[in-house]
Each structure stands twice: as structure tokens, then as C-alpha cells.
Amino acid sequence: MELSEYVQQGLQMLADPGCFGPGAFALLLRAAFQSLLDAQADAAVLDHPDLKHIDPVVLKHCQAAAATWILEAGKQRADKSALSTYLEECKFDRERIELFCTEYQNNKNSLETLLGSLGRSLPHITDVSWRLEYQIKTNQLHKLYRPAYLVTLNVENTDSGSPPEINFSCNMEQLQDLVGKLKDASKSLERATQL
């Protein structure tokens, strides 16, 4: 893992028992994870009586450093030995390394889910609704007497200003074509997952 000077300094301060006693260390660690994973977390995570004696600038520096380290580890999918090695180099003692790794292990899944959800992707279909109607006449054409479907795809966009729904009409054959093709895709998916 390659981390900047600033992050390394923050971690080294965090490792120093003179700066952070065991209680304060554990609290800051928890605060770092919370600030990343808890959607409701805010600056108040650092508002704890046992952290009051530490300079707020130092607190922020160390929390930022820890958070950056956590994200980098998550991104790289680092295993326990890689994590320990890096922390050893930052002069963390055995106990603190254990605590760091345990906390990381506990939060690993949430972290990976969070990281996996970031990034650009194509508009994502989330749901479909349909309506079946029987067409009788229009002002241009009488005696239609045919069924028609109106399909709405609900789409979640990550960016782009396009609308959250795609509407289109189709007749029986077209809907059969659509369903047929989607079934092909899902059969293909099933086969691929069995490989």
C-alpha cells in the first residue's frame, strides 16, 4: 500500500502511546470506521470525553489518516498479513495491530459493499410495470380491435439528466420477442454461473 506523507504521519501519531492512550486509540479507531460506514455519522464522532485532552487538530489528522488507510486497504482487498506488515512499519505495537485488524475484519463486508457501489455505470433497471389495453379506435383509424401493451422500465441513474422511466408500447409479437430475448439472457447467465 502506498500512502502519502500526511497519512503516514497521522498513523505514526496514532501508534504513539504518548499521543493516544489505549482507550483513546480504540475510540479513534471506531470513529474512523463509523465516519466511513455510518451514513448518519458526522463530526460529532470525535466528541467523546476520553478524547478531549488531545489537540483537535491532531485528532482530525489521525482520523483522516486512519480513514484513508482503511479505504486503501479495502480497495486493494488487502489480507491480514499485508495489513499487519504495514502497521508494523508505522510502529504500531502488537496489541494495536490486533485491534486494528479485528475492527477491519468486522467491517470488511460493509466496506467492500460501499466501495463496490461507487463509480459510474450505465442507467440501471430496477423494476418494470406493464399495462394491457384493447385498442378500439382513434380519430384517424376506426375498428382497430387489437391488444397493446404499455411497458414502463424504472431506471436508476447514476448521473445523466435522462428521466427515471422509459416508456414504450408494443404489441403481442413484440412483447414475445422482448421476453424471449430476456429469457435467453437469463439462461445464458445461469450457464455462466455453473462454469
Place this chain on the structure above:
Amino acid sequence: MLLELSEEHREHLAFLPGVDRAVVAEFGRIAVEFLRRGSNPKIYEGAARKLNVSRDTVQHGVEGLTYLLTESSKLMISELDFQDSVFVLGFSEELNRLLLQLYLDNRKEIRTILSELAPGLPSYHSLEWRLDAQLASRSLRQQIKPSVTIKLHLHENGDHTTRVLQTDPATLLHLVQQLEQALGEMKTKHCRRVVRNIK
């Protein structure tokens, strides 16, 4: 149901008996072509010169024929009703037969063209799909995230549009299930009863 032809309309069509059947057939062809692609005034000029009549006469003749064909197609009138409607024009039997043939030959296509005039939504044209597995992103390495990329082709107001979309395997199965239910609806007793009774 009989077609009602106005005075003006009858006047326009009055031109037809005066020309031979090849010309009427040609006018019919022009009328349908104009419905397909829009009118082309230059055709009137050429025809007017060849037949030695005024341009207006030719235009009215073609327009009258067009209106006759579109109204009949719109209402989907029967052969008998068409013949009776045209009878009032006092044309020869041969001309009447020609007009009827023109109607029957072109009815389906004219109805298709007319259906495109209806307030419409984009309509489905086709769909392409592709199976993908996301392996890594800037924020997370070593992933295996399956997804399905879909290119939906739609027709909108005569234009062909495409939307590129994506979905996950679970949603894909959900889509298939929902839309199969939709297809199944037409086979239910209720829908069959409606179709049988609305005519």
C-alpha cells in the same frame, strides 16, 4: 356504413370518368405514394401536360381519390358499402370496379400509415443483450460482479432511438417473470370475453 361524399369531393372526382382506366390506375398509384412519402407537386405538372388539362384538375383528382381511399380505409367499410358509396357518383361499372380494386389492394397499407398518426409512445423495435462481469473499478479491485447490459431499440415518431441500460441478474429474472405474466393476461377468460364481445 356508407361514405358521405361532399359536393366539392364529387366535383373533384368527376374528372375521373373522362380519362381512360390506365390513367385512373396511375392516379391511384400516385395517391398511395403521396400517402407514403408526402405529396410532390411536380407530378401534377407533368400529368397535366400529358392529359392536356389544368394542373388544378389533376391535383383535385388525385386529392379526391386520396380522400376516398383514406376515409374508406379508416372506417374499414365493407366491399358492398364501398360500392354503394361510389355508386352515387354515377360512374361506369368498369370505373367502379377499378376503384373498388384500388381500395381493397391498398387498404391494409393505408391503415398502417394512418395508425402512425395516432398519439403514440415510443414503440418497441428490438433488444440486444450482453453478459458482463465487472472485475475492478477505481474504488474496488478484485471483483466479480455479474451484470447484463441491454441495448433497447425503440421507434419514436419515425426516428430510431436506442437506450443502453444495465441490470443485475436478480432484476433480470424479475423482469422476465413480470413480463411473462403480462403476456399470459391475454389468454385469461376475462380478456377473451372482452375480445369476443367488442366488435
